[in-house]
Amino acid sequence: MPLLPDSPQSAPSSAADDALGPRSPARRRFVGLGLAGAAALALPAWSLATSAAPAAAGLGPHSDDWRWLVGNWDVRHRRLKERLTGSQDWQDFAGSSACWLALGGLGSVDDNIVELPGDRYRGMTVRAYDPASDQWAIWWLDGRNPTHIDPPVRGRFHGDDGEFVGRDTLRGKPIVMRFRWHEVHGREPWWEQAFSPDDGASWEVNWRNYFTRTAARPTPLARADDAPRDFDFLVGDWQVSHRRLRKRLVGSQDWDQFGGTLRNWPVLGGHGNVGDNVFEFPSGTVRGIGLRSYDPKAKQWLSWWLDGRTPTSIAPPVRGGFAADGVGTFIGDDTLDGKPIKTRVLWSRITARSARWEQACSDDGGKTWETNWTSDFERKA
Structure with a gap:
């Protein structure tokens, strides 16, 4: 039973922790480790205070898609308290974020502190570019539920704006999610989340984030x-x-x-x-x-x-x-x-x-x- 070939067209045959992953394309695993x-x-x-972003290796034009986000940021949040209920009751609160590149620039990771009133929490985003579909996939892991990664949204940038769409559930019912980035090369990039209960026929915007850079070189957020x-x-x-x-x-x-x-x-x-x-x-x-x-x-x-x-x-x-x-x-x-x-x-x-x-x-x-x-x-x- 030969190992899977280690060519760019096939999945790797096994994984070291922080080394390799899959042994078969149908079921790819990565071993979870602790000490x-x-x-x-x-x-x-x-x-930790001097850690830098992994350097991109020039793997194509899309290796720069998220370079504008590398660094540390103060984040101003505005969130609808109740989603898809017709509510217009909004919350305003602060947050912070740190972003690194990965996969030679064809991936990125950001770490986040969300100062939600009465429920401060942390979460992280993972992104990866797929050349076959010319799309980015974006996943979210909420630190309050560390055993689950949300389904991805997928899309791409057009100039200073990007749109990413995916499917999830809310209160047991299917919804379509939409993330939009705006003015990503401007002084205050901002992000918007919207949900649709009717397969995209109508949208409710329920979250906006406004980013102010605090450092160009990323350092980990507080322990x-x-x-x-x-x-x-x-x-x-x-x-x-x-x-x-x-x-x-x-x-x-x-x-x-x-x-x-x-x-x-x-x-x-x-x-x-x-x-x-x-x-x-x-x-x-x-x-x-x-x-x-x-x-x-x-x-x-x-x-x-x-x-x-x-x-x-x-x-x-x-x-x-x-x-x-x-x-x-x-x-x-x-x-x-x-x-x-x-x-x-x-x-x-x-x-x-x-x-x-x-x-x-x-x-x-x-x-x-x-x-x-x-x-x-x-x-x-």
């Missing part, structure tokens, strides 16, 4: 007092050495070795983090985004994967965490060549400047395991 013992480690020299320390060790810039078994679960000992990089930064006040990944496969460069959020009820992390070669969807999350000995074990179900398998990920050898990631698969329900990927992380600075 219970990381609080005892010294924080890395890479300072929450109750944020877990699990991923402090991973924040920053890394050089990664990968070793991957070419064929899995067939007794092969034929390995590929290649390099890569990772840039990871905190979001959701430390209740989440995002990794921008570059893999130098023998056949070419591959990029992807790993995003995680912490579920305080289960005391576990959820982890999603977005593959830059198939940027129209985010894989379903898997859950995981670390034991008291500092070694993390994460197991999930997947498929290989249409057959069910289990995947196990281990994090180990974690220091302030290094870490080891290891993946294994099992086709007998976890009775035996074959290691098929190792990644050794070395901090750049």
Whole structure:
């Protein structure tokens, strides 16, 4: 059962945390990881206060579509209290945002604090460009519901304005969502949300945001007092050495070795983090985004994967965490060549400047395991 080819036309064959994702195009997974013992480690020299946006690599004209949003912003919100009820009762409140580029500019992530009266919360946005449809997909994760990513809206920019449309539900009924960006290269870009209960025949505008830049170079927003320390060790810039078994679960000992990089930064006040990944496969460069959020009820992390070669969807999350000995074990179900398998990920050898990631698969329900990927992380600075 050969690994999926690592060509730009196919999904990757497996994932390191902040490394690769899918083992099959039909069901793409990214392993969710945490670190219970990381609080005892010294924080890395890479300072949160000086973190920069991952640099775009000139991957085409659309790699600049969101460059205007990179940085830190004060946000002025105006929101309709009750949506699709005929209400005209509006709320005005403040917020803040920080935005980074990812996927060489063909993706972006922003982290947000929303000062909703009586219900301050955090959320993050993930965007990715799909050349096949010439559209951006935009997803939202609300920090109050960290186990769920909203369905995407899709669209594109025309000059200084952009329109993005998708479908969701409100109070159990289907609606159409519309996001519009205006004057994105002006002094005060602004965003508008509208809902339609009648498939676009009529629209109710229910939210507007007005942005004032506070810094051109993005820095993470303030950490929450109750944020877990699990991923402090991973924040920053890394050089990664990968070793991957070419064929899995067939007794092969034929390995590929290649390099890569990772840039990871905190979001959701430390209740989440995002990794921008570059893999130098023998056949070419591959990029992807790993995003995680912490579920305080289960005391576990959820982890999603977005593959830059198939940027129209985010894989379903898997859950995981670390034991008291500092070694993390994460197991999930997947498929290989249409057959069910289990995947196990281990994090180990974690220091302030290094870490080891290891993946294994099992086709007998976890009775035996074959290691098929190792990644050794070395901090750049």
